[in-house]
Amino acid sequence: MLLVVLEHDRGTLGEPAREALTFGRTLAAKMGVEMHALAIGAGAPATEQVAAASGDHGAARLYTVDHDLLSDFGPEAWGQSLVQVINTLQPGAVLACGSERGNEVMAQAAARLDWPFVANCTDIIPPAGGGGQWSMTRIQWGGSLLEDATLTTGTALLTCGLHTVASAPVEPAPVAPPETQAVAVELDAALARTVVKDRVVLEAGVTLPTAPVVVGGGRGVGSAEGFAPLEELAELLGGRVGCSRAVTNNGWRPHSDQVGQTGTRIAPEIYIASGISGAIQHWVGAMGSKHILAINIDPEANMVVKANWAVIGDLHQVIPAISAEIRRRRDRP
Amino acid sequence: MRVLCCVKRVPAPGAKINVTADGLAVDAAHLGFTTSPHEECGVEEAVQIAERTGGEVTVLTLGPAEAAEQLRYAASVGAHLGVLVSTDGAAWDPQRTARALTAAIESLEAGSGAFDLILFGNESADSGGFQVGVRVAYALGRPIVNGIKGIEVDGPVVRARREIDGGFEVYEMDLPAALGVKEGINLPRYPTMRGRLASKKLEITTLVLDAAGGDQALVRLHRPTETVSQTVILGDGPDAAPAAVDVLEELGLV
Numbered sequence: 001m002l003l004v005v006l007e008h009d010r011g012t013l014g015e016p017a018r019e020a021l022t023f024g025r026t027l028a029a030k031m032g033v034e035m036h037a038l039a040i041g042a043g044a045p046a047t048e049q050v051a052a053a054s055g056d057h058g059a060a061r062l063y064t065v066d067h068d069l070l071s072d073f074g075p076e077a078w079g080q081s082l083v084q085v086i087n088t089l090q091p092g093a094v095l096a097c098g099s100e101r102g103n104e105v106m107a108q109a110a111a112r113l114d115w116p117f118v119a120n121c122t123d124i125i126p127p128a129g130g131g132g133q134w135s136m137t138r139i140q141w142g143g144s145l146l147e148d149a150t151l152t153t154g155t156a157l158l159t160c161g162l163h164t165v166a167s168a169p170v171e172p173a174p175v176a177p178p179e180t181q182a183v184a185v186e187l188d189a190a191l192a193r194t195v196v197k198d199r200v201v202l203e204a205g206v207t208l209p210t211a212p213v214v215v216g217g218g219r220g221v222g223s224a225e226g227f228a229p230l231e232e233l234a235e236l237l238g239g240r241v242g243c244s245r246a247v248t249n250n251g252w253r254p255h256s257d258q259v260g261q262t263g264t265r266i267a268p269e270i271y272i273a274s275g276i277s278g279a280i281q282h283w284v285g286a287m288g289s290k291h292i293l294a295i296n297i298d299p300e301a302n303m304v305v306k307a308n309w310a311v312i313g314d315l316h317q318v319i320p321a322i323s324a325e326i327r328r329r330r331d332r333p
Numbered sequence: 334m335r336v337l338c339c340v341k342r343v344p345a346p347g348a349k350i351n352v353t354a355d356g357l358a359v360d361a362a363h364l365g366f367t368t369s370p371h372e373e374c375g376v377e378e379a380v381q382i383a384e385r386t387g388g389e390v391t392v393l394t395l396g397p398a399e400a401a402e403q404l405r406y407a408a409s410v411g412a413h414l415g416v417l418v419s420t421d422g423a424a425w426d427p428q429r430t431a432r433a434l435t436a437a438i439e440s441l442e443a444g445s446g447a448f449d450l451i452l453f454g455n456e457s458a459d460s461g462g463f464q465v466g467v468r469v470a471y472a473l474g475r476p477i478v479n480g481i482k483g484i485e486v487d488g489p490v491v492r493a494r495r496e497i498d499g500g501f502e503v504y505e506m507d508l509p510a511a512l513g514v515k516e517g518i519n520l521p522r523y524p525t526m527r528g529r530l531a532s533k534k535l536e537i538t539t540l541v542l543d544a545a546g547g548d549q550a551l552v553r554l555h556r557p558t559e560t561v562s563q564t565v566i567l568g569d570g571p572d573a574a575p576a577a578v579d580v581l582e583e584l585g586l587v
Binding site: 141143151261304 | 346349350352359370371426427428431455456458459460461462463464467468470471472476477478479480482492496497498499500501502503504505506507513515516517520547548549550551552553554555556557562564565566567568569570571572573574575576577578580581582584586587
């Protein structure tokens with residue numbers, strides 16, 4: 001059996017879990033086994049939404065771990081829970097999405113078991129005939145390079161790279177949610193030490209990782225004030241402003257706006273990249289975008305070459321003109 | 334307060350990363366080397382904590398003899414001590430790396446007591462295994478949380494902030510503890526001339542120790558197939574705005 005660890009936030013299943021289930025369906029088929037899912041939490045972690053979404057994405061069965069210590073995310077408590085579930089269920093492989101939490105929980109479990117863990121795979125080939133050596137391709141350099149690797153292990157601990165696959169439900173949709181089964185765990189109370197203590201919400205609504213439109217600015221924007229037209233366009237389109245590493249290094253935008261290997265990996269419907277040359281460190285954060293429109297004075301810029309569409313020109317003139325045109329069309333009777 | 338920061342020497346690639354003929358490493362013949370970005374911020378954070386608490390910063394790296402360059406860089410921005418666990422320069426798998434770092438830290442702590450705080454980069458810029466810090470912290474019996482973009486030490490307690498969608502989470506641990514930090518936690522300072530001069534005098538402790546290899550093996554590195562996009566040029570300057578808005582309209586965004 002392939003066990004997929006579901007990333008959820010206090011009972012709400014997010015996009016990373018759907019991606020892991022979508023990736024996991026293919027892997028389970030290659031292994032010739034069923035795909036089951038695991039929800040770790042407190043107070044009925046398998047909410048209706050978690051059960052329905054995991055079933056819709058192909059989980060044949062849903063296991064739950066329900067423990068008071070797991071009322072919020074805690075890497076050590078989640079890792080220890082996963083270890084006990086692995087010992088109880090003996091899955092052939094365990095998969096999570098290579099999100100920040102996914103990689104962290106798998107690393108915690110791997111450390112406890114002293115087993116290998118291969119992060120951010122893009123393709124996985126299970127051993128022929130059930131035992132022996134796994135082969136995989138995984139992400140290095142944030143996706144600028146790929147590594148072919150082998151893994152010799154009993155149960156493989158794996159994550160799939162974030163946005164390696166687009167999530168997709170199974171068709172036709174299952175008629176009923178998957179059968180749910182509780183797995184008991186015993187957790188040392190000391191593990192509460194790394195459970196989230198508090199949360200601070202800074203902004204509600206559309207955020208950079210989930211925005212349908214991202215308007216990005218690079219060195220070409222020139223200053224913090226230069227981002228005002230980008231903000232305006234982003235607001236018109238219900239999106240968010242992102243930026244390159246050069247921008248945060250210059251202190252023009254907070255690091256939380258940075259798109260790239262060391263920042264946020266975005267996956268919007270369209271990324272409007274203005275004044276961004278497209279260095280690899282930025283590109284790997286932007287390449288999950290479904291479409292890219294580049295605005296740059298340099299027609300040879302990497303971002304222009306990799307875009308679906310480009311406007312050659314000064315972003316300080318082009319972006320306000322785009323905003324004006326959107327307003328004009330919206331005001332049309 | 335005694336802070337340890339673990340760093341990794343990585344190539345500083347330009348627009349493209351090339352691979353050696355045998356496919357086992359990045360071709361660094363024409364590249365400089367740098368400290369992996371999250372860890373450069375880790376060093377800065379360690380130095381700031383030491384400045385606030387009157388403490389001492391030790392920087393530890395595992396790599397070839399040339400990795401002493403990264404220890405000296407850390408010293409030029411304020412680190413006090415440098416330790417090199419020397420390897421032959423070949424890439425070590427995550428389990429082997431973690432075992433060697435654990436042994437190195439145990440030996441350092443046997444000599445001069447436990448570090449109050451150990452900082453790791455969230456993941457290395459090159460191999461990006463997302464696990465070495467967690468393995469080392471677990472082996473040492475320290476709590477660890479990754480993804481940290483804010484640290485506040487308050488007596489025997491460390492409070493750490495982790496960015497989440499639209500805000501942040503707060504973790505609180507008793508020291509000694511470990512944290513995996515991310516770029517953005519601070520803006521690292523540049524070395525001063527005085528710092529550079531002082532770093533030349535840094536005495537580097539070299540530890541030679543091996544560790545059992547793990548179960549993951551590198552076969553080869555390669556560049557992903559480039560998706561050749563036929564870029565449609567919509568026009569020049571602001572006159573191209575209607576064509577750009579046509580695209581947005583087609584995507585249902587206008």
